[in-house]
Amino acid sequence: MQQLFEKEVYVERRHILKKAIGKGIILLTGNADSPMNYTDNYYPFRQDSSFLYYFGLDIPGLVGIIDVEKDVEAIYGKEADLEDVIWTGPMPTLQELAAQVGISMVSPLKEVAAFLQSAIHHKTAIHTLPFYRADNKLRVSSWLQMPIDLVERYISVPLIKAVVAQREVKQAVEIAEIDKAASISAEMHVAAMQFARPGMYEYEIAAKMEYVALAAAGRLSYPTILTINGQTLHNHYHGHKIQKGHMVLADAGAENVMHYAGDLTRTFPVDTVFTASQRDVYNVVLTSFEAAVAALKPGVAFKDIHRLACVKLLEGLKNLGIIRGDVEAAVEKSVHTLFFQCGLGHMMGLDVHDMENLGEAYVGYTDAILQRNEFGWKSLRLGKPLSAGFVLTVEPGIYFIPQLIDSWKAQNKLGDFINYEQLENYRFSGGIRIEDNFLITPTGARLLGQPLAKTVQEIEEMRYAARYQA
Incomplete structure (x- = not known):
């Protein structure tokens, strides 16, 4: 099993981040597995560090969303099915894992797009961090239904500054x-x-x-x-x-x-x-x-x-x-x-x-x-x-x-x-x-x-x- 800090550590980190941002939606994309030379042969997985800092879970394919104004925090991902269990063994449910970092709301990954489209429709600000992996940039482009070159308009300097202010001072x-x-x-x-x-x-x-x-x-x-x-x-x-x-x-x-x-x-x-x-x-x-x-x-x-x-x-x-x-x-x-x-x-x-x-x-x-x-x-x-x-x-x-x-x-x-x-x-x-x-x-x-x-x-x-x- 993955080692984690006490869940209060992650709860407090997200609380501080919400106060710093004040309004809008914070979108933190975790990393996915990256094939080395064919689909089922991956490079060793490494989770995005900001996702780790705020959401803790060291699992591929997760997305963390914080609705600052509604004070809602959620993890989106895919539950392991029988096919996954055959290859990787039994795993806790996503709900059980999320609870370890103080998150009660869990939704399927496929619902991210609808959530973000609704935010755009209601003119709610969406804050993201810079993209260093092309697959995450492509995913966000697909969710927002816009050309990949325009995705960077959602990179938020206030979010960057807030994350740096937290992460630079070590607990x-x-x-x-x-x-x-x-x-x-x-x-x-x-x-x-x-x-x-x-x-x-x-x-x-x-x-x-x-x-x-x-x-x-x-x-x-x-x-x-x-x-x-x-x-x-x-x-x-x-x-x-x-x-x-x-x-x-x-x-x-x-x-x-x-x-x-x-x-x-x-x-x-x-x-x-x-x-x-x-x-x-x-x-x-x-x-x-x-x-x-x-x-x-x-x-x-x-x-x-x-x-x-x-x-x-x-x-x-x-x-x-x-x-x-x-x-x-x-x-x-x-x-x-x-x-x-x-x-x-x-x-x-x-x-x-x-x-x-x-x-x-x-x-x-x-x-x-x-x-x-x-x-x-x-x-x-x-x-x-x-x-x-x-x-x-x-x-x-x-x-x-x-x-x-x-x-x-x-x-x-x-x-x-x-x-x-x-x-x-x-x-x-x-x-x-x-x-x-x-x-x-x-x-x-x-x-x-x-x-x-x-x-x-x-x-x-x-x-x-x-x-x-x-």
């Missing part, structure tokens, strides 16, 4: 689940650091990590990045053989049984120790990470913490002779984007990039703090002031991308700040990222999940013990 029951997911994620990384040996293939280590998630009754919260080519930011290829002298960058996390996510990254040597240059660059990233974590607290804009992390990265690279001049001025000129092209972190919860389907303009920014569109800065998913109850990642990195280095060097771009001759010595150093998950508290922040080896000494001790003391 105690949610924090407990994210703690569990982060701890499972940490165990995944421990398994990788203990298991990896020269001569293995990347996919062997990735498989070991996924085993940990599955063995904890979970799954991956996103496709694992595990690579000796850490300079490629989203590298999902796992076909390289790892050898001494390489570093492995592992960015992987678990989604626990309640669908809350963990998201951690560690970079470790294939040998038992880092080389001197690897150690130097790793410590630059670690110093940036520690400065960013120390700055986490309510009221501080995350864009300013991102900037602080960038300053620390350039200070470290200046000590290595790669950067010259004033580092504050260098960050203003975006020198750091040659080495750090992505953002420092993002919100996390039921989605590993929490609520990203609702739009970064609403999740990560405000009407007063807008997302920048320049290279490097545009990839910062979170910029707004932090509040107690936010859960987020901190993940600085340094990425030596040969093609990007060549492009900048050919133009002598920002040559007053960059020592391209010294940079050549690091050209094939790959990438290093360190990432942990944090809860913003009333006075600062706390790490979520069990602590995971992070310093050079801790990682080398783990690698040595796994190799020689097992």
